Amino acid sequence: MTPAVLNAEASTSNGHANGANGVHAAKKGSLDGFGTRAIHAGSEANEETGAVIPPISLSTTYKQDAIGKHKGFEYSRSGNPNRNAFETTLAALESGGAYALAFSSGSATTATVLQSLGPDAHIISVNDVYGGTFRYMTRVAAENQGLQTTFVDLENADDDTIRAAFRPNTKLIWIESPTNPTLRLIDIPRIVSLARSMPSDPLVLVDNTFLSPFYSSPLLQGADIVMHSLTKYVNGHSDVVMGALVLPAHRAAVAEKLRFLQNAIGAVPSAYDCWLAQRGAKTLHLRMKAHGANALAVARFLQQSPHVEEVIYPGLATHPRNDLAYRSLSPHARVFVDRYVKEHGDEAGGFPYGGMISFRIRGGADEAERFLTSARLFTLAESLGGVESLAEHPARMTHGSIPPAERALLGIGDNLVRLSVGVEEVEDLIADVEQALEAAAAVSKA
Ligand SMILES: Cc1ncc(COP(=O)(O)O)c(C=O)c1O
Incomplete structure (x- = not known):
């Protein structure tokens, strides 16, 4: 097996993916079962040494042969071999995903998504959303960017009630399924089709932390963004705090904007955490x-x-x-x-x-x-x-x-x-x- 088949475009030997625009695309190959992707995508042997496991690259900066002439990396906040390699793994694991972006925690991920909506936006959120997400929506984004959030029982509310919650400036619907801790389930395709029928055409985001990319593939159900607290199942060993977003190919522009904010805000994970999370994701x-x-x-x-x-x-x-x-x-x-x-x-x-x-x-x-x-x-x-x-x-x-x-x-x-x-x-x-x-x-x- 050549792992490159799994991710032909995305990776080079050091895990550097598609450095030009900083967005990492995963391509399906023929040997692409879920467990195979978990182990091989973004994780091919190092060309220089033959090391089967990617080395941890701690350098914060990268030599340029001439100004602007480099091997795809300039400064570690903008991209580094371990983060890029792990983002490649994640894009391949979250079915329907093409772009993955890693952050320093699930909460930093939430903050970056909500900041991307700009001032005075409105969102609809499932009513028993994770407490930290609720706190960021109501006590940080509401104050700092005028975010308005309508909390709706997206499990039980009928279509008319959900439609009534939309406003002309509704930019996002935030879903968690199952909810925490009462494990209520939201019908994702139903919410997606309601969103598509509204004039503001909001993005649908699913926090997929509880089920992980193994049990649930929200992007295949029509969602636009999947969010994870990788701190939980994806890393799986209670030794890393990290978060991520995964987007499908047709959301390239949104991915690009989020990639810009990932670097501009700078809530990025360390190379070591990315290495650990990539090791965790293999199982x-x-x-x-x-x-x-x-x-x-x-x-x-x-x-x-x-x-x-x-x-x-x-x-x-x-x-x-x-x-x-x-x-x-x-x-x-x-x-x-x-x-x-x-x-x-x-x-x-x-x-x-x-x-x-x-x-x-x-x-x-x-x-x-x-x-x-x-x-x-x-x-x-x-x-x-x-x-x-x-x-x-x-x-x-x-x-x-x-x-x-x-x-x-x-x-x-x-x-x-x-x-x-x-x-x-x-x-x-x-x-x-x-x-x-x-x-x-x-x-x-x-
Ligand atoms: C569903 C869900 N989303 C987001 C988060 C926030 O993630 P983190 O703790 O990595 O900041 C958590 C944390 O418990 C969570 O359970």
Whole structure:
């Protein structure tokens, strides 16, 4: 296999991609399954040394043979071999993507997109958007650039209600699906077609952090921009904070504008972080399959527990949008899921759909806290998407800044627990959940 086939235009030996305009295009070749792309795209052997893994290039500046005559790099904020190589990987992984841009965090990515809209723009956002995105929209962009945001329940609102939210200056629709932490699903093609019918023709952005490019391909569903907090599944090892945008070929002008801002604002990741994230992304397909299978098994166990009131996992047959979850699977996830269901039959009770589960424990805040402090494999911590299992209490941790009344409307009660199911042995995870639930139940009895 020649990896160059996978990315004929995009890469040279040092991972430098398409340096002229700083935008990296991924081209499909013949050997382009998802896992193959994860491992090879943007990651070919170094021409000089033969090193199979790209070297980390720490230089901040690059020699010019004459003024303006260089090998594609001038100054590391504008582009460096590791960032370009990783952007090539990402553009190849997010199906339908042609341009990828990496940032120093998911939040810096959000800030750059919203700044690109200019002064006094209006956007529509899903109502239970990630708290940090909500904060940037309402407390930074609103103040600094006059951004107006209308928050809409994009899962349940009917078409007329959504249409009524549009204004002549609506420039963007911000979707997260599944939402956090109640894992509600948005029908992306429906929102795209509503957006296309409006005179301002807004861009549709999907924050694909929770499902990763493995389970969901929003660009194939008509979205214009995909955003990731790479801090989560794409890097997958809880050791890098980073974000990214991926755009399709027909959004070259938008990509160019964002590329300009990436350099002008300068919220760029280090070469070392790009190298780590590229290493993490090589196993994305393996990890996501394991996260999904483990999460489904844990969700099924929780469902049968007398200590649990409700389990929320979109892959479960009992989830209200289970059919939408299946319909919206990426083409490569569909192959995995169909095979999984065939092998496990009805016993599966659903299908793998990412690694995030929320559940309502019987009782309230005390039982939830006892569960969280009793679990031994599920570490009590914020964040998600790493190989290790994590658990948290949204009402007092990730969503603590949302006023209680608003939290209640969003279904974030005191007995809600969120799990990021890792890739440990599933029997151990289930045993841990079982003993932590028993410990929590003892609180009610005491
Ligand atoms: C869905 C989602 N989007 C964006 C972000 C922000 O990313 P970061 O923490 O990398 O700034 C997060 C972080 O938790 C998130 O969960």
